[in-house]
Every structure is written in structure tokens, then in C-alpha cells.
Amino acid sequence: xxxxxxxxxxxxxxxxxxxxxxxxxxxxxxxxxxxxxxxxxxxxxxxxxxxxxxxxxxxxxxxxxxxxxxxxxxxxxxxxxxxxxxxxxxxxxxxxxxxxxxxxxxxxxxxxxxxxxxxxxxxxxxxxxxxxxxxxxxxxxxxxxxxxxxxxxxxxxxxxxxxxxxxxxxxxxxxxxxxxxxxxxxxxxxxxxxxxxxxxxxxxxxxxxxxxxxxxxxxxxxxxxxxxxxxxxxxxxxxxxxxxxxxxxxxxxxxxxxxxxxxxxxxxxxxxxxxxxxxxxxxxxxxxxxxxxxxxxxxxxxxxxxxxxxxxxxxxxxxxxxxxxxxxxxxxxxxxxxxxxxxxxxxxxxxxxxxxxxxxxxxxxxxxxxxxxx
Amino acid sequence: xxxxxxxxxxxxxxxxxxxxxxxxxxxxxxxxxxxxxxxxxxxxxxxxxxxxxxxxxxxxxxxxxxxxxxxxxxxxxxxxxxxxxxxxxxxxxxxxxxxxxxxxxxxxxxxxxxxxxxxxxxxxxxxxxxxxxxxxxxxxxxxxxxxxxxxxxxxxxxxxxxxxxxxxxxxxxxxxxxxxxxxxxxxxxxxxxxxxxxxxxxxxxxxxxxxxxxxxxxxxxxxxxxxxxxxxxxxxxxxxxxxxxxxxxxxxxxxxxxxxxxxxxxxxxxxxxxxxxxxxxxxxxxxxxxxxxxxxxxxxxxxxxx
Numbered sequence: 001x002x003x004x005x006x007x008x009x010x011x012x013x014x015x016x017x018x019x020x021x022x023x024x025x026x027x028x029x030x031x032x033x034x035x036x037x038x039x040x041x042x043x044x045x046x047x048x049x050x051x052x053x054x055x056x057x058x059x060x061x062x063x064x065x066x067x068x069x070x071x072x073x074x075x076x077x078x079x080x081x082x083x084x085x086x087x088x089x090x091x092x093x094x095x096x097x098x099x100x101x102x103x104x105x106x107x108x109x110x111x112x113x114x115x116x117x118x119x120x121x122x123x124x125x126x127x128x129x130x131x132x133x134x135x136x137x138x139x140x141x142x143x144x145x146x147x148x149x150x151x152x153x154x155x156x157x158x159x160x161x162x163x164x165x166x167x168x169x170x171x172x173x174x175x176x177x178x179x180x181x182x183x184x185x186x187x188x189x190x191x192x193x194x195x196x197x198x199x200x201x202x203x204x205x206x207x208x209x210x211x212x213x214x215x216x217x218x219x220x221x222x223x224x225x226x227x228x229x230x231x232x233x234x235x236x237x238x239x240x241x242x243x244x245x246x247x248x249x250x251x252x253x254x255x256x257x258x259x260x261x262x263x264x265x266x267x268x269x270x271x272x273x274x275x276x277x278x279x280x281x282x283x284x285x286x287x288x289x290x291x292x293x294x295x296x297x298x299x300x301x302x303x304x305x306x307x308x309x310x311x312x313x314x315x316x317x318x319x320x321x322x323x324x325x326x327x328x329x330x331x332x333x334x335x336x337x338x339x340x341x342x343x344x345x346x347x348x349x350x351x352x353x354x355x356x357x358x359x360x361x362x363x364x365x366x367x368x369x370x371x372x373x374x
Numbered sequence: 375x376x377x378x379x380x381x382x383x384x385x386x387x388x389x390x391x392x393x394x395x396x397x398x399x400x401x402x403x404x405x406x407x408x409x410x411x412x413x414x415x416x417x418x419x420x421x422x423x424x425x426x427x428x429x430x431x432x433x434x435x436x437x438x439x440x441x442x443x444x445x446x447x448x449x450x451x452x453x454x455x456x457x458x459x460x461x462x463x464x465x466x467x468x469x470x471x472x473x474x475x476x477x478x479x480x481x482x483x484x485x486x487x488x489x490x491x492x493x494x495x496x497x498x499x500x501x502x503x504x505x506x507x508x509x510x511x512x513x514x515x516x517x518x519x520x521x522x523x524x525x526x527x528x529x530x531x532x533x534x535x536x537x538x539x540x541x542x543x544x545x546x547x548x549x550x551x552x553x554x555x556x557x558x559x560x561x562x563x564x565x566x567x568x569x570x571x572x573x574x575x576x577x578x579x580x581x582x583x584x585x586x587x588x589x590x591x592x593x594x595x596x597x598x599x600x601x602x603x604x605x606x607x608x609x610x611x612x613x614x615x616x617x618x619x620x621x622x623x624x625x626x627x628x629x630x631x632x633x634x635x636x637x638x639x640x641x642x643x644x645x646x647x648x649x650x651x652x653x654x655x656x657x658x659x660x661x662x663x664x665x666x667x668x669x670x671x672x673x674x675x676x677x678x679x680x
Contacts, residue, residue, distance in 0.1 A: 029480070033487055081467045139660045142414065142467050143607045150600050150653040158646035276599065285475060292468065325486040327595075330479025334418070337472030338454075341464040 014347040015293055018339035026332040035322035047317020048310035056194030060266060062309030064089070064258040064280070066203040068287025069294065069301040070210045071127075071254030076296050077214060078247030079227035080134065084127055084145030085255040085284030086277070087152030091126040092119035092256025093263050093279065094156060097270040098164065100182045100263075108185040115186070115260055123256020124249045126152065131248030135241035141248065149284070153276045160272055177278075178271035188265040199261035203305075206254070210298040223247050255284060281312070282330065289333045292340050308333065381639070385631045387515050390523070391589060392627035393620075395420065395581040395598070397526035399605035400612070400619040401533045402577030407609055408537065409570040410550040410563075410672040411459050414470025416578045417602025418477020419451045423579025424586035425481040428593035429488060431495045437587055441498075444583035445576050451477070452575020456568045463676030474602070482595045492594060497587040498522050522580075522588040529577075533616040546570055550670035553677040563677045578602065600653070607656050613667030622659075626652055 027037035048058045068085040075082035096119040100111060126148055133139035160177035169176050188197040214220035225233040226243045234240050259280070263270050272278035277285075290308050294301030311333075315326035399416050406413045423444035431440030455473055458464045498520045507517040537543040548556035549566040557563050585601070586593045604626060612618025633648040 029483075083471060133657070133661060137661050138664050139657070140610065140664075143603065143610065143660060144657055146600070146603045147607070147653045147656045151650050154646040154650035154653075158644050161646075162644065276596070285471070288468075288471065289475075325483050327479045327482035327486065331476050331483060332479070334472045334474065334476030334479060337475060338458060338464075338469050339472075341469045341472065342458050342462040344464065345462040 010350075011347060012295070014343040015295060015340045018343035019293055019336050022332060022335035022339045025335055026328060029328065029331070030322070030324060033324055035324050040318050040322045040324060043321030044311070044314030044318040046314075048314035053194055054313065056191065056196040057313045058306065058310045059200050060195050060197070060309070061281075061312045062305040063197075063200045063203050063265070064262055064283035065287045065290045065308050066207065066301060066305035067199075067258035067261065068255045068283055069291035069305055070203075070207055070298055071123075071251035072288050072291035073210060073294075073296045073298050073301060074214065074223065074254070075127075075247050075251035076291065077227050078223040078243065079230070080131070080244055080247045080251070081142045082127060082130075082145055082248055082251045083142055083285075083288070084130060084148045084252065085258075085287050086280050086282075087145070087149035087284070088123035088126045088252040088255035089259035089262070089280050089284050090152040090156050091259070092123040093259030093270055094159060094164075095119055095122035095256075096260035097179055097182070097263050100186050101164075101180060104183040106185075108187075111183075111186050112188065112264065115264060116257055119256040119260030120253040121256070123252040123254070123259065125252070127248040127250075127252020127255070128245060131245035131252075134248070135244040150276070156270075156272060156279060157274060160270060164270075166269070176271070177274060179269045181269045182264065186264060187268055188261070190265075195266065197261075197265035199265040202261070204302060206257075207298040207302050210254075214298065219246070255287070258283060258287070286312075286333055289337050292337060381635065383511065383514060385628070385635050387518075388634070389624065389628035389631035390515065391519055392630050393623040394523050394526040394584045394588060395601055396605050396608060396623035396626060397529060397620065398581030398584055399578045399602055400608040400623055401529045401616055402574035402581070403606055403609045404533065404612070404614060404616060404619055405537075405546065405570040406567075406574040407673055408550045408614055408670055409546045409567045410553060410670055410675060410677065411456070411567050411571050412466045412470065412606075412674040413452075413455055413459075413571055413574055413578075414467055414603075414606060415451065415455055415473025415477065416470075416574075416605055417598055417600070418474040419448055419575050419578035420582030420585070420598045420602045420605075421477045421481040421596070422447045422451060423582035424597060425484055425582075425593055426579070427583030428495065428586040429484070431497065431587050432489070432493065435496075437496075437498050440587055441580065441583055444579045448576040448579025449572060450575075451579065452572035453568075455575060456571040459571065459676065460564050460567050463678065466674045478596060485593060485595060489593070492592055494591045495587060497591040498584075520588050522584040526581075526584065527620075530616045530620045537616065547670075549677075550672055553672050553675075557677070557679060567677075578605075581605070604652065604656060607660060610667070610669070611656075611659055611663050613663065614670060618667075625659075626655070629655055 030037040030040050047054060049055055068089065072082060096115040099115055099118050130141045130144035130148060133144050134141040157177060160179060164179045166178050166180045169178060188199055190197050214224060222238045222243050223246065225238055226240050230240050270279065286308050290304040291301050294304035311329045315329045318324060319326050399420060403413060403416055426447040427440040427444035430443040431437050451473065458469050459466050500518060500520045501524065503517040507513045537546065545556065545561045545566050548561055549563045553563045582598060585597060608619050608622040611622035629652050633651055636643055636648045637645045
């Protein structure tokens with residue numbers, strides 16, 4: 001029994017070592033820029049975990065990463081590369097915000113679940129379009145999801161500067177692209193005095209739900225089967241195209257929810273700065289990084305999301321301490337992705353070697369009894 | 375010639391100019407994909423190339439030095455991508471996104487740390503071709519661009535020639551279509567893929583430089599804003615042929631130029647929708663084109679000798 005856990009422990013070493021290597025390389029970049037890596041990382045850790053407030057902020061940043069990451073687990077397990085988290089978040093948030101603003105007088109317990117549902121539907125549609133295009137028209141989903149991101153960003157910029165702009169901002173010269181504030185009743189409950197909101201807990205619960213979905217239900221089994229070997233899955237009678245679409249629809253739904261949680265839990269309005277990641281803060285991309293480090297396992301994605309949330313929060317403290325821009329974190333995330341996907345190679349090789357040793361050992365024991373006669 | 379004639383001419387001329395970065399990156403990516411490697415890190419390579427070229431040009435005043443720096447950065451990024459996809463056989467769709475994030479973050483970081491403010495350089499000079507540039511209409515359209523624009527268009531026949539008329543081109547296509555057969559005939563699939571992916575990195579970085587020191591003469595954080603990803607899409611659009619990539623690049627840059635003019639002329643179309651147009655077009659065009667063209671059989675599949 002213990003060997004299965006030993007195996008799992010050994011498997012965890014590879015992505016962790018890969019992430020460690022990425023941090024080491026980022027330390028090299030810091031040193032090259034004349035900043036002390038130790039001082040920088042110390043400031044980063046302190047900024048992310050040093051106080052109750054810092055810890056709460058880290059979890060607030062981790063929440064959308066986890067939600068997007070859960071969707072990525074589903075999609076990537078189905079061998080569908082969903083890079084569209086950014087756009088799916090935006091569309092989910094737009095719909096949820098529009099709903100909350102259109103009906104400001106409903107009770108919170110009615111509006112909040114409804115807004116979640118609407119956001120998930122929005123994200124599902126934005127993910128479903130590339131899903132249908134992939135399954136039925138053979139369009140590469142990596143490219144189409146990236147294009148859908150760009151389209152969603154422009155849609156958001158248009159809506160937040162135009163039809164959905166905060167009436168107060170519309171009067172002012174500043175014209176900040178943001179909507180009016182949601183009704184106070186619609187705010188997700190907070191752990192006062194920090195900004196930690198109910199969405200964080202929800203994300204953790206959903207991680208468990210996704211785990212059950214993927215490994216304990218027929219849907220999950222078939223998504224994984226299609227991802228593992230589409231030809232065998234087709235042979236086994238699984239409608240492969242439908243499950244490809246489903247993987248992207250579910251993936252998009254989680255990203256959409258992440259968008260809603262940002263609005264209802266953090267800012268209480270939708271706001272951007274005109275740049276592509278102005279609203280999402282790059283969570284649609286960073287959620288991919290978290291899921292990869294979490295080995296595309298929903299429960300593994302939880303600590304990974306916290307780590308990357310900590311990086312985002314700590315980066316500001318680092319910037320103050322050693323004057324290195326927080327863009328370093330984006331570069332570091334990129335390195336983590338490259339190293340973690342590359343580490344798969346070493347894991348595969350180690351596993352192959354172990355198997356060979358086992359067969360050699362069992363062959364030796366099978367031969368052994370006859371050897372004294374020689 | 376009336377006002378509208380001038381506007382049309384302006385749109386066409388800027389369309390021809392704006393195709394430049396797409397062409398460098400798209401032709402480089404075509405070579406990589408024909409050999410079986412999907413490099414999705416183009417956007418990151420372009421950003422780092424754009425920064426390297428701008429920084430060196432800004433500091434030394436030497437554009438050639440800037441372009442060389444871009445080429446060197448592209449070479450390193452290409453080698454890294456080749457190592458990860460050929461030796462380590464990593465999932466190319468994902469590692470490419472990693473390289474994109476790396477390039478996006480590092481170019482932003484270096485820009486903030488080393489320069490801080492947006493400034494401009496004189497950049498690559500225009501090459502006004504004597505005689506031809508005075509032709510009516512055609513002169514403005516074709517013969518008054520900077521050197522990098524001509525370079526980009528020259529790449530198209532060059533890449534066509536390499537792919538279709540040289541032994542090296544045959545090896546590239548063999549590595550992308552049937553690496554096992556190529557291997558059994560003595561072609562080193564690894565070496566071919568290293569060469570194409572590294573060359574692709576150099577061309578992407580030069581493409582980024584064509585934007586920073588060629589067309590705009592400035593550097594800005596995330597200045598490519600998705601251009602590198604569109605370049606990858608153009609390879610699909612072009613059916614993995616250089617001429618197809620050229621047609622795609624022209625179509626896109628014309629839509630882009632039109633979009634800019636819509637904003638300049640203040641036509642009653644919201645600017646955001648105009649900016650959106652090329653991306654919508656990409657998806658529509660992908661749907662149409664992919665039905666006809668077939669990608670290289672071994673695209674994005676790591677090769678392992680048995």
C-alpha cells in the first residue's frame with residue numbers, strides 16, 4: 001500500500017525541483033540587476049506572509065488562480081489546451097456585473113448564486129466556442145482561445161468606457177473605465193478586517209468537487225479517457241467530440257466564476273486600466289501556471305495557487321525593498337512553466353528505469369532457483 | 375486624385391509596412407512548423423528582440439548593433455525552445471506559453487529597470503529608392519519604406535526557395551512529415567529541428583525589432599500585444615507555405631491599417647470594435663482555411679529514435 005504513496009511522493013519531487021530551479025534562475029536575474037537575491041526573496045516572503053493582512057491578501061490573490069486552475073485541470077486532463085482563461089474571466093465578470101447592476105434591490109442570497117451561475121455560463125460560452133471549433137472544425141484551440149482573449153478585452157474596454165461606465169466617471173474628466181458599485185447586499189462576506197472573502201473558501205470546496213468530478217464520475221472518467229487516448233476512447237464508444245467541447249465548457253465556467261468572484265468579492269465593481277490584463281491581473285495565465293505546478297490535480301493546485309498568490313503580493317514588497325519591478329514575477333512564472341513541463345521528461349525516464357529494474361529483478365528471482373544446478 | 379484616393383493610398387502603404395513584423399515572425403514559424411515544432415513563444419521572442427534592438431540603438435546610436443543584439447537574443451531564445459522541445463520532448467503548446475510569459479516579464483522588467491521612460495530613437499532609415507520612388511502611386515506604395523520592410527518581403531521567396539529547391543528544405547519537410555523515415559535515411563531530425571527553431575527565434579526577434587526600431591521607433595511594455603500569436607495563426611492560415619503566409623500577413627496588416635484610419639478619421643465605429651476586427655478575422659479565417667490545408671503530420675510531436 002505504501003508504495004503508491006512513495007511513488008506519488010517521488011513524482012512530486014520533479015515539479016518541485018523544477019520550480020526551485022526557476023527561482024534560482026530568477027535569483028540570477030536579480031543578481032545581474034545588482035539586487036541581492038536573498039534580500040529580495042526575504043522581502044517577498046515577508047510581504048506575502050508577514051502579517052495577518054499580508055496572508056489574507058495572498059489568499060485573495062490565490063482565489064482566482066485556483067478557480068482558473070481548476071478549469072485548467074479539467075481541460076488539460078482532456079488534452080485540450082485552454083489558454084483562454086483571461087477572456088473567459090472577463091466575459092463571466094461582465095455578465096455577472098451587468099446582472100447585479102440591472103437588479104440592485106434583490107436579496108443577496110438570491111443575487112449572489114444567480115450571478116455565479118450567470119458568470120459560469122458566460123465563461124462556458126466563451127470557452128465553448130473554441131471547443132466547438134476544435135471538435136467539429138478542427139481549429140487549433142490554443143490559437144482560438146488566445147484570439148478570444150483579445151476579443152473579450154476589447155469588448156470589456158468598450159463596455160466599461162461606454163454603455164456600462166460608472167455615471168460618476170462619465171461626468172468626470174478622468175473617465176476611469178469602471179462600472180458603478182454593486183449594491184452592498186451583493187458583497188461576498190469578508191473576514192473583517194482583512195479583504196479575505198467567501199470566494200476563497202468556495203474555491204477550496206470546488207477543488208474537492210473537481211477532484212470527485214474527474215475521478216469519481218462518468219463524465220470525469222470519459223474526459224480523461226479522451227485526453228489519454230482519443231482513438232481508444234472512440235473505439236470504446238465515447239463521443240469524443242462532445243467531451244472535447246465539454247472539457248472546454250467546464251474549464252471556461254470555472255474561469256468565468258473567477259471573474260465574478262473578483263467583482264463581488266474584491267472590488268464590488270468591475271474596473272480595468274485599459275491594458276489587456278487590467279481587470280484580470282493576469283490570473284487567466286497564472287492559473288495555468290498554478291495548475292501545471294499542481295500536476296493538473298485539483299488538490300495539488302490549491303498550494304500551487306497560494307504560492308503564486310504569494311508571489312504576486314510579495315512582489316510589491318520586493319519592489320520597495322530592492323527596487324526590482326514586479327514584472328520579475330511574470331518572467332519567473334514563465335520559467336516555472338518551462339521547467340515544470342520539461343521535468344516531465346526526467347520523471348518519465350526515472351519511471352521507465354524503475355520498471356526495467358523491477359522486471360530485471362523478478363526475472364532474476366525466477367532464474368535463481370535453477371542456478372545451483374549449474 | 376481626390377481626398378479618398380489619398381486616404382486609400384495611405385491605408386495601402388501603411389498596410390504594406392505593417393505586414394513587416396508578421397512576415398519575419400511568420401516565415402520563421404513556418405520553417406519551425408514544417409520541421410515539426412510548434413513554437414508558441416514567438417510573442418515572447420519578439421518582445422525581447424524589440425527591447426534588445428531598442429536598448430542598444432538608444433545607448434549606442436547604432437541601429438545595426440541593435441539589430442545584432444536582437445538577433446543574438448532570438449538565437450538564445452530559439453536554442454532554449456529547441457532544447458526543451460527536441461531534447462526534453464516537452465509539450466510544445468505549454469512550454470511556448472512559458473517562453474511567452476518569460477519574454478513578456480523580462481522585457482518589461484528590463485525596460486523599467488534600464489530605461490524607465492518611453493523615449494524614441496531615429497531607428498532604421500527609410501530607403502527611398504531613387505527614380506522608382508517618384509513614380510505616381512506606386513512610388514509611395516512600394517518604394518518609400520525602411521530597409522526592414524524590404525527585408526521582410528525578400529524573406530518570402532527565399533523561404534520558398536529553401537523549402538522547395540534545396541536538400542535542406544527536403545530534410546525540413548521530411549522531419550515534419552515523417553521523422554522516422556527521415557531518420558532511417560540518415561537525416562538527423564534533432565539537428566534539423568534545432569536549426570529551424572533557432573532560425574525561427576532569430577527571425578521572430580528581428581520581427582520584434584522591426585516594430586521597435588523599424589516602424590514605431592519606440593519601445594513600450596507589451597508593445598506586440600498579441601502580434602506574435604497572430605503570426606503563429608498566419609502559418610495555419612497560409613497552409614504552411616511562405617506565399618500563403620505573405621497573403622495572410624497582407625490581409626491582416628490591411629485590416630489593421632484600415633482600423634487605424636477608422637480611428638484617425640473618426641468614423642462612427644467604436645475604436646474597440648475596430649481593434650477587435652483582426653482577432654475576429656483570425657478565428658473566421660482559421661475555420662475556413664483549416665478545412666483545406668493539412669498541417670505537417672508530425673507537428674508538435676516530439677521525435678524519439680526507437
